[in-house]
Amino acid sequence: MPSDVKEAGSRRSAAPWLVPEAVYLHVPFCAHRCCYCDFATVAGQDYLADRYLTALEKEVSTLQEPRPARTIFIGGGTPTHLTHAQLERLLNIVRRWFVLLPGYEWTVEANPGTLNAAKVDLLADHGVNRISLGAQTFHIPLLHFLERNHGPEQTRDAVGLVRRRIANISLDLIFAIPGQELSAWKEDLRAALALEPEHLSTYGLTYEKGTPLWKDRQRGRVRPVDEEVEQAMYEAAMDLLAEAGFEHYEVSNFCRPGRECRHNMVYWANHAYWGFGLGAAGYVGGVRGANTRDLFAYLRLVEAGQSPRQAEECLEPLERACETAMLQIRRGIGIDRQTFAEQTDYELDVLLGDPIRRHTEAGLLSDTETTVRLTRAGKLLADLVASSFLEPIASSSVGNRPNHGRPSRITTESP
Ligand code: SF4
Numbered sequence: 001m002p003s004d005v006k007e008a009g010s011r012r013s014a015a016p017w018l019v020p021e022a023v024y025l026h027v028p029f030c031a032h033r034c035c036y037c038d039f040a041t042v043a044g045q046d047y048l049a050d051r052y053l054t055a056l057e058k059e060v061s062t063l064q065e066p067r068p069a070r071t072i073f074i075g076g077g078t079p080t081h082l083t084h085a086q087l088e089r090l091l092n093i094v095r096r097w098f099v100l101l102p103g104y105e106w107t108v109e110a111n112p113g114t115l116n117a118a119k120v121d122l123l124a125d126h127g128v129n130r131i132s133l134g135a136q137t138f139h140i141p142l143l144h145f146l147e148r149n150h151g152p153e154q155t156r157d158a159v160g161l162v163r164r165r166i167a168n169i170s171l172d173l174i175f176a177i178p179g180q181e182l183s184a185w186k187e188d189l190r191a192a193l194a195l196e197p198e199h200l201s202t203y204g205l206t207y208e209k210g211t212p213l214w215k216d217r218q219r220g221r222v223r224p225v226d227e228e229v230e231q232a233m234y235e236a237a238m239d240l241l242a243e244a245g246f247e248h249y250e251v252s253n254f255c256r257p258g259r260e261c262r263h264n265m266v267y268w269a270n271h272a273y274w275g276f277g278l279g280a281a282g283y284v285g286g287v288r289g290a291n292t293r294d295l296f297a298y299l300r301l302v303e304a305g306q307s308p309r310q311a312e313e314c315l316e317p318l319e320r321a322c323e324t325a326m327l328q329i330r331r332g333i334g335i336d337r338q339t340f341a342e343q344t345d346y347e348l349d350v351l352l353g354d355p356i357r358r359h360t361e362a363g364l365l366s367d368t369e370t371t372v373r374l375t376r377a378g379k380l381l382a383d384l385v386a387s388s389f390l391e392p393i394a395s396s397s398v399g400n401r402p403n404h405g406r407p408s409r410i411t412t413e414s415p
Pocket residue numbers: 029030031032033034037038039041076077078111134414415
């Protein structure tokens with residue numbers, strides 16, 4: 001732990017759903033844009049990185065004074081694509097504007113092939129204590145399909161480099177890649193486990209509108225993996241990772257006991273967080289906002305002393321309660337009735353009694369007196385269950401209000 005980590009005053013004085021102690025910083029630069037990516041990223045514009053870091057610090061400085069932080073997440077893009085000197089600038093921005101609280105978690109996303117021993121030392125010396133590596137798959141043809149510019153050996157080397165200094169490592173894996181068979185996915189899971197990570201994120205490949213991958217599917221050049229195979233892959237992950245001692249603590253995330261990504265748990269609790277940088281979302285004092293995803297617009301706005309927020313919305317209590325349920329049901333711990341009432345001022349059963357009863361009868365939810373959780377069958381249909389928790393909004397006048405550009409997706413780790 002760095003010597004200036006705050007020693008006292010670590011107890012919260014305000015509700016965590018209103019006052020943030022979680023920070024997201026976005027670094028949009030990548031060496032190359034992968035075919036499936038719809039994150040706020042740019043490739044071939046590294047000459048803008050120093051200007052971007054200046055703008056990022058200017059945006060962060062709107063906080064006016066250093067703030068306590070329990071979790072920090074630097075995502076992208078590929079933060080470790082920055083040069084050594086730029087990475088140092090970025091880490092110093094965090095140290096200048098945030099006071100790390102005892103037991104803090106500070107994650108940086110990295111791609112294999114962008115790390116060397118000096119960069120890992122730099123990260124560790126500044127207090128970074130968690131690395132999330134975009135491994136995706138250990139099969140070379142599938143890495144080529146995804147247009148990833150690293151091989152499986154680079155993933156293994158990166159884990160070795162990080163392990164020397166940083167003890168908490170997460171790997172991202174993608175399944176349901178066209179051409180991937182169930183057996184190949186199981187090999188990927190075993191290859192990942194052999195690297196002994198503390199945490200694994202597993203995402204089914206999605207076809208985001210406008211990406212080259214989506215266009216190829218539209219033109220019939222790419223055939224998605226059959227739904228049954230995709231489901232079998234997800235179940236294989238649940239089984240193999242449980243056997244290896246991992247806890248399934250969120251629909252797409254698994255960890256060794258006690259190694260949950262605490263930053264992402266803030267999102268799934270629907271607690272408050274700051275977001276800075278291109279396309280970053282924030283949720284502060286009940287107001288949800290997202291920055292522009294246009295790099296030049298971001299630079300121009302911040303340099304002119306204006307807010308880069310593209311959209312901002314103060315959620316109605318009903319919307320906030322429904323969204324809280326929708327996010328919390330994704331967690332292994334599910335929704336705790338008492339905490340939910342404290343956080344939202346709504347009784348869970350008054351608000352969502354109908355869908356909870358329906359899904360419990362269908363075997364998708366398990367309902368004890370205190371808690372509602374997804375069952376194994378429910379995890380396979382998590383999006384369906386979660387979206388049904390928005391029914392009260394649709395049937396109220398709130399549901400008729402236009403969507404003022406609320407961010408459709410929460411930024412989580414998955415470079
Ligand atoms: S998938 Fe990751 S590495 Fe590829 S372009 Fe997107 S952010 Fe960059």
